[in-house]
Amino acid sequence: MIRLSEIERIFPVGGETVHALSDVNFTVSKGEYVAIMGPSGSGKSTLLNIIGLLDRPDKGVYSLEGLDTTELTDDQQASVRRNKIGFVFQFFHLIPRLSAAENVELPMILAGTDPAERKSRVLEALSSYGLSERMKHRPDQLSGGQRQRVAIARATIMRPDIVLADEPTGNLDRSSGTEVIQILENLNDNGITLMMVTHDPDLGKRASRRVRLVDGRISADTGSP
Numbered sequence: 264m265i266r267l268s269e270i271e272r273i274f275p276v277g278g279e280t281v282h283a284l285s286d287v288n289f290t291v292s293k294g295e296y297v298a299i300m301g302p303s304g305s306g307k308s309t310l311l312n313i314i315g316l317l318d319r320p321d322k323g324v325y326s327l328e329g330l331d332t333t334e335l336t337d338d339q340q341a342s343v344r345r346n347k348i349g350f351v352f353q354f355f356h357l358i359p360r361l362s363a364a365e366n367v368e369l370p371m372i373l374a375g376t377d378p379a380e381r382k383s384r385v386l387e388a389l390s391s392y393g394l395s396e397r398m399k400h401r402p403d404q405l406s407g408g409q410r411q412r413v414a415i416a417r418a419t420i421m422r423p424d425i426v427l428a429d430e431p432t433g434n435l436d437r438s439s440g441t442e443v444i445q446i447l448e449n450l451n452d453n454g455i456t457l458m459m460v461t462h463d464p465d466l467g468k469r470a471s472r473r474v475r476l477v478d479g480r481i482s483a484d485t486g487s488p
């Protein structure tokens with residue numbers, strides 16, 4: 264469903280250029296669980312941002328379910344992203360002034376879902392993650408683990424096919440981290456394609472496939488079907 268061919272991403276910095284990704288070729292099938300690993304600066308976030316349609320490659324083709332995303336306008340990309348992709352970040356990226364419930368509701372407002380359905384889906388999502396007592400709390404009134412569970416509820420409220428997580432436990436203690444991983448793996452058990460950037464070899468081992476980046480190139484791809 265995800266097919267990257269000859270992807271390059273180049274950032275101009277001062278007079279130089281940084282090759283964040285070079286000649287990346289890679290496909291992911293529906294329902295896979297892929298860990299993206301590699302040293303700091305190797306291009307992991309850049310790769311995830313491209314797959315998540317938050318960024319565009321400078322060269323190459325990224326096709327998603329047969330659709331060449333590089334041909335789409337920004338608005339078209341935003342619509343694909345809203346409907347098919349959920350993103351989870353290390354630093355949560357919740358909107359500080361909105362409550363947990365409002366953060367989770369936001370993607371449905373953007374998608375034009377009707378208000379009654381919005382309310383019931385928010386309630387269902389937050390209670391399934393053990394947050395029904397925290398609906399009205401703002402992010403700064405929640406623990407790290409709770410914030411990440413709100414972020415996952417927001418990322419999945421549109422029932423995406425793909426969840427992309429960039430070091431989702433990087434800012435959590437061990438037990439909250441484990442909870443978050445279990446939620447993500449549970450989504451994958453229910454058929455969602457899961458791609459997760461991690462520095463933690465133990466987390467990497469839990470995935471069915473590990474892709475290693477070094478200097479913007481894929482240096483190893485193990486466990487691929």
Ligand SMILES: Nc1ncnc2c1ncn2[C@@H]1O[C@H](COP(=O)(O)OP(=O)(O)OP(=O)(O)O)[C@@H](O)[C@H]1O
Nearest residue numbers: 274275276281283302303304305306307308309310
């Ligand atoms: N917006 C940008 N402008 C300039 N250079 C960038 C930009 N984003 C990333 N880079 C460079 O591209 C390379 C890859 O960055 P990226 O953030 O993808 O690495 P990473 O593997 O996610 O690292 P980390 O493990 O530290 O998060 C790095 O050398 C980085 O400095």
Ligand SMILES: [Mg+2]
Nearest residue numbers: 307308309429
């Ligand atoms: Mg990164």
